Amino acid sequence: MSGPRVLLDPTSEQRPVQRERVSRPASLEGLTIGLLDISKNRGDVFLDRVESHLTERGLTVNRYRKPTFTRPAPVELQQQIATECDVVVEGLAD
Amino acid sequence: MEPQPDGLIAVVKQDCPTCTLVEPVLQQIGKAECSLTVYTQDSPAFPSGVTTVIDDTALEHSFRMNIEAVPTLLRFENGKPAARAIGWHRGEWEAVSGLENLGTDLPETRPGCGSKSVEPGIAERLAVQFGDSKLSSRRVEVGDLEDEMEACFERGWTDGLPVVPPTEERVLRMLEGTRRKPDDLVGIVPPNNNTCNVEKVAINAVMAGCRPEYLPVVLAAVEAVLMEEFGMHGLLATTFFAGPMVVVNGPVARQIGMNARINALGQGNRANATIGRALQLVIRNVGGGIPGGVDRAMLGNPGKYTFCFAEREDDSPWESLAVERGFASDTSTVSLFAASGVTPIMDQASRDPDALCRSFAACLRANGHPKHANTSPPVLVVSPEHTQRFKHAGWSKTRFRETLNNYLEIPVEELVTGAGDIPEGISMDRVVDRKTMPKFRAGTLHIVRAGGDAGLFSAIIGSWGGTESVSREITS
Numbered sequence: 001m002s003g004p005r006v007l008l009d010p011t012s013e014q015r016p017v018q019r020e021r022v023s024r025p026a027s028l029e030g031l032t033i034g035l036l037d038i039s040k041n042r043g044d045v046f047l048d049r050v051e052s053h054l055t056e057r058g059l060t061v062n063r064y065r066k067p068t069f070t071r072p073a074p075v076e077l078q079q080q081i082a083t084e085c086d087v088v089v090e091g092l093a094d
Numbered sequence: 095m096e097p098q099p100d101g102l103i104a105v106v107k108q109d110c111p112t113c114t115l116v117e118p119v120l121q122q123i124g125k126a127e128c129s130l131t132v133y134t135q136d137s138p139a140f141p142s143g144v145t146t147v148i149d150d151t152a153l154e155h156s157f158r159m160n161i162e163a164v165p166t167l168l169r170f171e172n173g174k175p176a177a178r179a180i181g182w183h184r185g186e187w188e189a190v191s192g193l194e195n196l197g198t199d200l201p202e203t204r205p206g207c208g209s210k211s212v213e214p215g216i217a218e219r220l221a222v223q224f225g226d227s228k229l230s231s232r233r234v235e236v237g238d239l240e241d242e243m244e245a246c247f248e249r250g251w252t253d254g255l256p257v258v259p260p261t262e263e264r265v266l267r268m269l270e271g272t273r274r275k276p277d278d279l280v281g282i283v284p285p286n287n288n289t290c291n292v293e294k295v296a297i298n299a300v301m302a303g304c305r306p307e308y309l310p311v312v313l314a315a316v317e318a319v320l321m322e323e324f325g326m327h328g329l330l331a332t333t334f335f336a337g338p339m340v341v342v343n344g345p346v347a348r349q350i351g352m353n354a355r356i357n358a359l360g361q362g363n364r365a366n367a368t369i370g371r372a373l374q375l376v377i378r379n380v381g382g383g384i385p386g387g388v389d390r391a392m393l394g395n396p397g398k399y400t401f402c403f404a405e406r407e408d409d410s411p412w413e414s415l416a417v418e419r420g421f422a423s424d425t426s427t428v429s430l431f432a433a434s435g436v437t438p439i440m441d442q443a444s445r446d447p448d449a450l451c452r453s454f455a456a457c458l459r460a461n462g463h464p465k466h467a468n469t470s471p472p473v474l475v476v477s478p479e480h481t482q483r484f485k486h487a488g489w490s491k492t493r494f495r496e497t498l499n500n501y502l503e504i505p506v507e508e509l510v511t512g513a514g515d516i517p518e519g520i521s522m523d524r525v526v527d528r529k530t531m532p533k534f535r536a537g538t539l540h541i542v543r544a545g546g547d548a549g550l551f552s553a554i555i556g557s558w559g560g561t562e563s564v565s566r567e568i569t570s
Binding site for chain 2: 004005006013019
């Protein structure tokens with residue numbers, strides 16, 4: 001069958017179909033910030049600057065690196081970031 | 095779609111011997127001075143020798159004209175069917191067409207074949223494609239890059255296991271299992287007290303993996319848990335282990351292939367597995383009962399995925415649970431219990447029924463805590479081999495129950511706080527002037543027979559204090 005695949009909502013329909021994104025924190029105070037280098041050229045330069053700005057403000061920063069930008073992060077790395085950080089910044093482009 | 099022009103319409107398929115038999119008749123009608131349009135369901139080249147043959151392999155015309163069998167000959171007047179002949183019947187064809195001497199070398203009558211538009215699985219697809227949907231639930235589009243199974247997980251619709259994606263076609267097929275209308279109210283589902291209609295139950299039954307013929311059982315189970323005395327809201331919200339358990343009695347259990355025998359409380363039977371699961375999905379999806387939300391179970395139990403079985407009635411020496419509750423033996427029922435998990439009773443030595451009662455009572459006494467009394471009665475599942483012991487001794491279910499109750503009168507000195515150096519127990523002010531207390535409230539155990547032929551074991555399925563077991567007749 002062509003056209004979009006459509007399912008019938010099994011719930012009481014009291015929430016919007018479009019799921020909401022997690023809201024951004026009002027402040028970074030007390031949060032752990034992950035900086036993810038996706039292995040794109042000079043991404044580390046950008047993230048080094050971000051790190052120095054954040055640490056100057058006394059914030060906790062963890063650094064992570066994907067083996068290659070051509071594929072999604074390995075599951076272990078995703079899980080590590082999700083369990084160690086409250087927010088993540090990643091450098092996408094070169 | 096354009097309305098049909100006035101004139102004669104025939105709907106045929108080449109695969110039908112009666113349709114090929116009447117091919118010369120269609121040619122005969124076509125040659126006479128009247129307009130004839132033939133819709134063909136399988137082969138656009140059939141029938142030969144007729145001017146206007148329309149390809150209806152998509153079956154849209156057949157669906158819209160409500161064709162149930164082929165050949166069907168219709169006469170349209172003012173855009174509406176004014177006369178209809180189904181199969182081959184010379185007199186009827188002549189009446190509909192207004193022509194004489196049709197197919198004189200053919201037999202007088204010949205029944206037709208089923209229309210392709212009403213074949214199993216096809217009718218629902220056509221209803222979704224071309225019909226005015228009678229379903230009112232919100233449509234949720236699955237994204238191009240989304241896997242539809244994953245989409246159900248992502249939206250929080252599952253119990254942790256995969257569900258069957260509830261497409262409109264599947265839900266329409268599920269609704270064939272009941273005479274009730276999709277918008278018929280089933281009840282108000284806790285914890286969020288949301289209204290639930292037959293359609294929502296059908297959607298969740300699809301997701302659970304039910305066949306349409308299970309739907310009346312699921313509907314009865316949902317209605318039963320919503321009865322005030324069952325206390326579904328409390329059962330969901332308690333920190334205790336329990337969830338709803340369904341016991342099915344009566345002919346429906348056999349009709350839909352439920353398991354009352356080997357591994358009756360375990361995995362492997364579709365009806366047992368999916369009926370209990372559908373009930374839990376209704377609580378989750380319609381009611382909003384989510385573990386960690388209003389579901390506060392400290393540990394829960396695996397029966398909260400699904401817990402449903404049938405009583406083994408056909409070779410039982412005792413009246414069934416449903417008959418004990420006042421239903422006729424040929425009535426199908428669901429009985430709902432709060433179930434906290436299965437505890438085995440193992441007695442392979444007692445041959446005398448009285449000794450077996452003492453054995454059962456000793457095991458039952460530990461239910462919840464050996465020093466608790468007046469608690470909510472569990473379900474005692476008596477195995478066929480244990481039932482045999484009572485049958486051979488000529489014991490009725492009533493005698494079995496009364497003897498058990500007798501042995502479940504516990505001396506209060508064993509129950510009170512501090513007895514056995516255990517603080518847990520009955521406070522002294524509750525036992526004034528009493529020498530014994532019954533283990534279970536009002537002394538009423540629920541007794542059900544189930545299981546395979548071999549095994550001198552029975553089972554205790556513990557309850558939860560805030561509930562009363564309820565039963566309800568299953569209607570179609």
